[in-house]
Amino acid sequence: MELILFMLFGAIAVGGAIMVVTRRHPMASALYLILTLFAVAALFALRQAHFLAAIQVIVYAGAVVVLFIFVIMLVNVPENKLPMERVTGMRLLGVVAAGLLILESAVLARKFAMPAGSTADAGSVQAVGRALFTDYLLAFEITSVLLLSAVIGAIAMAKKKI
Amino acid sequence: MTPVFDIAVAVARVAVFFAFVFGLVVIMTWVERKGAAYMQDRRGPNRARILGLTLGGVFHPLADALKFLFKEDFIPDGAHRLFYQLAPMFALAPAIMTMAVVPFGPPVTIAGKTIALQIADLNVGILYLFAVSGMAVYGVVLAGWSSNSKYPLLGGLRSSAQMISYEVSMGLSVMGIIMVFQSVRLSEIALGQGALLFGFLPKWGVFVQPLGFVLFLTALYAEANRTPFDLPEGESEIVAGYHLEYASFKFSMFMMAEYIHMVVGAAVVATMFFGGWQFPYLADKGFVLPGGFSVAVPAAAVLILRIGSFVGKTFFFCWLYVWIRWTIPRFRYDQVMRLGWKVMLPLSLLNIFVTGLVLLYIDKGGF
């Protein structure tokens, strides 16, 4: 059962991702991106990481893609003005690189594979919270400092007078 | 026997909650119109009649539904056909999905099995709620954009900006509740509110988190696009905003989505801040009043009182939407943004901070 669901959501995630890069219309790409994010969230949920799944949807599908769509709407390029994409050497190279990346991650995944069933509680709110504020506290704080500087930078760029 | 029983229970739970929410949606459309009318010294709907009875216009939702079904269902020439047709579904689906995690009663034991009166008792209940209701923005944005028309586009833009702004403070405003009740599971939060504070005050969210309640309620109104935050619709400035180009059943889908959001939102407020299904001073065996009095009440009556309590609270908050809508004028766009980022966000952060301090103090043996 779990395997079937995994296959299903995995296929949706990969298919959606391919659609994201191949659609001509940015709005279609954005909607497929939401689909992909949902499928990935479902994969998290299958691994009992409910917290991660929820956060995935809230942050990525709920906020980040909304920003994408906000920009798409704001620019609102008419359909006939959309650029025609062509297959170029650069893009083919990209496909090759993507293939290598998949291979590499497959190898890494085999090496650091999580033993099945050991994650029953690893994805809960408590477990994630505990991990963030004990083992990974430094990384967590550095990330927040990074984000803070990004926010300040954005404001500095957007505002003419501070 | 068990799988059949399980499935039957699951179906029953979904059916009951569906019936509750949709029934309330239908009633709310009438309440909104009639309430608006009486607040504005008008009569409101009083025409639709069955067998010569008007009953103050309660048949109007039925008439409205029929009208929606039979109106011309057109698609504007310049619209993006696919996205235009998808948008109402994007609006309605998340609205319906949000109901899944709201508990409408305490767990019941039937035939030796404990059944939660809740469609799905997720261990990330609140987060699920935010995740799914956050999706609702796509319906609005997609509708606004795909109509290929000026006002809808403005409505869509406003909506996306507003949603992002208020989702932040909404999420932070319930942090206090999560900290106090030590769970993100709505059933546990409802259960936790059965205790008493200082021996006489029910330990409802609103009493332990008054600021959190105000912030959450405000953010909820913004998320549900209700006045004073109904900028994406703004009928007096952008005509009807994002659903301007919609008619017939597609339009009614947007309407339904809005009302389902309202009803579910009301249920969530009731659950998190007003004890959910908890009836004041009512324990499992009967009333336990402060001062040591107690009155025994049969278990069935307790259950009925508790579910009734939940329904009553939900009703009240549904009414509050209407009440507020016909009292407060719409904010200006910049006021909405200022309120969201410069008032609500700092206040909700402050709330978390103070809550943390108090909890720490209690942990250390205070009170």
Next chain:
Amino acid sequence: MTIGVKKVARPEKMSFGESLYLLEIMKGLAVTMGHFLHNIAHNKDIPTIEYPEVRRTMPARFRGCHRLMKRPDGSPRCVACYMCATACPAKCITIVAGESPDPAVEKYPVRFDIDMLRCVFCGQCVEACPCDAIRMDTGWHTPPEDTREKLIYMIDKLLEK
């Protein structure tokens, strides 16, 4: 209960209570609830006119649906001069002129359509008409129809009224 005008002084600076906003919202809620309860209790006082049963008499200059006037012999008075179509801000009048069988008339409207869906009921056509051939004195709102075609009033329908 009648609706009156109440002058509200707007202070330059809001007091602390007002700037909290919440208290003022409460006050507002009290006002609307007051109206709500009062109207439920005194249902008869609501000034609404129950339309189809009770009707307000239309003022003499009310601009309703159009009609075309006839000559004594029953032919339309309109000579298809296009003045109404020229004056119409909504461009809702379509006229096709033709040679009248009556040589004394010369020109008459073969087609005279008014698109009631476009009409803004401004009365410019009536003002513009040099022959008093079009009037808006029927006292009727446009009755609803179920297709757009039925709301384009042709010359026969306009002459009937």
Next chain:
Amino acid sequence: MPNFTINGIAATVPDGTTILSAAHTIGIEIPHYCYHPKLSIAGNCRMCLVEVEKFPKLQIACNTVVTEGMVVRSDTEKVRKAVTGVLELMLIHHPVDCPICDQAGECGLQNYYMKFGLHKSRYDLEDKVHKKKVQDIGGQIVLDAERCILCSRCVRFLQEITKTGEMDFFQRADHSEISIFPGRKLDNDYTGNLADICPVGALTSKDFRFKCRVWFLSGVESICPGCSNGCNIVADFKGDILYRLKPRRNDDVNQTWMCDLGRLEYRKANESRLLVPVLREGGKPVAASWDEVLMTSAMRFREAAEKHGPGSVAVIASPQSSNEELFLAKKLASEILKTETIGFTSRTPGDGLSDDFLIKADKTPNSRGAQLLGFAEEGFGRAVKAISDGKIRALLIFGTALSDLSDAEVESLLSKVPFVAHVGTGDGAVSRAAHAVLPSASFAERGGTFTNFAGRVQRFRRGFAPRGKARNDIEIIVGLANRLGAGWKFDGEESVFKALSEASAPFSGMSYESLGSGGQAVAEGR
């Protein structure tokens, strides 16, 4: 060269100039009805009264010659009062039936009434003298004697220009009326001009009668496509419908006149138009997109040229095309298709009507241009021969290029060609036989230049966007050429004309500015 002053403005004019035309040259309009620049002076309407110093009475400006030191005033109270009186006199018996009068909107009486009169009639309706209305007097004209102000422009036109003299005054005093001699009809080819020169609604056009009120029309400067004379016209349209053609003054070509045949040319822009690109594969016509039609045509031309050599491709141009379009067609034929089987014909079935005034036997507007741009009438014969011999595998036909053949002949001729592409405005035998129909714009829907029989290059301008899915010929030719790999970058007719004037000797040095609105003759002998 007398010096004179009018309304305080001093000017010098040539000897023999009248006050009215002298005032006109310095921008002062003196109201008038009977005066017409191309007719003799009658001086009977009395509208152009002006005050001349040292003259005891007001003088008529149309017939008073300017003399040295003359001081004229047309803006005094005395003049205004006199003109108002004249106007009131004219309007005494006028029926004021403006609502049914086609002249309304461009009527001299209306305009001057609004400027000078605005009086209430002092004459009762019953007392007015009623004359005969709606008389069909032949030609393109309907006469309404009641509206006439007896200016005699029509009488003089018929005596001096057409020299047929069908009309005159009859009766006396307030029963005077203009009419046609009993038993006669207007019998000349220039009757339409009567409606133009009549300052009121007495003579109106039968064809334009009740079609449209003039204030809905917009006009665009154009050239009559009816014959090779190239009369200057204004094309009046509303929306995408052309309503009428009126002559425009050009003293080198048509003065202020045009013929009745030319006036009806507007119908061709409205009737039996080709509006959608059509592909006829296997005998069945199918509406297609522009891209499909152009792509298919380009492919078939390339195929024919590659398989059977460039000699298997032919281009038959049309003298209805503008210089710009012919230039591009020639360029396409010789540079891209590399064929020498090109040609055009200006022949039309039957004898073309012609006279020694404006009407020319050559019923095409641009056969001279086609010749100058390298298409020859002999080429047409060669092309037809090659077609009937079955040598042509792909054929590009413009407009009504085969118009001298009967429909049956066209059908049998074109059936010998495996692929015919037709760029045309109107439906006909050619478009019915063509494998690809590329609908093009009418003369009012595109801009360009025609070269008339005398070698005068004149501009016609675009009034409105092409109807339906029709396209500008230039766009079509460029689209076809670019799909054959040409890489042309022409942007509108002006850029084409620039290239044309650089490439073609007769047109060298010309530009749209130098053509102006009156045109310019091609360099002779070059």
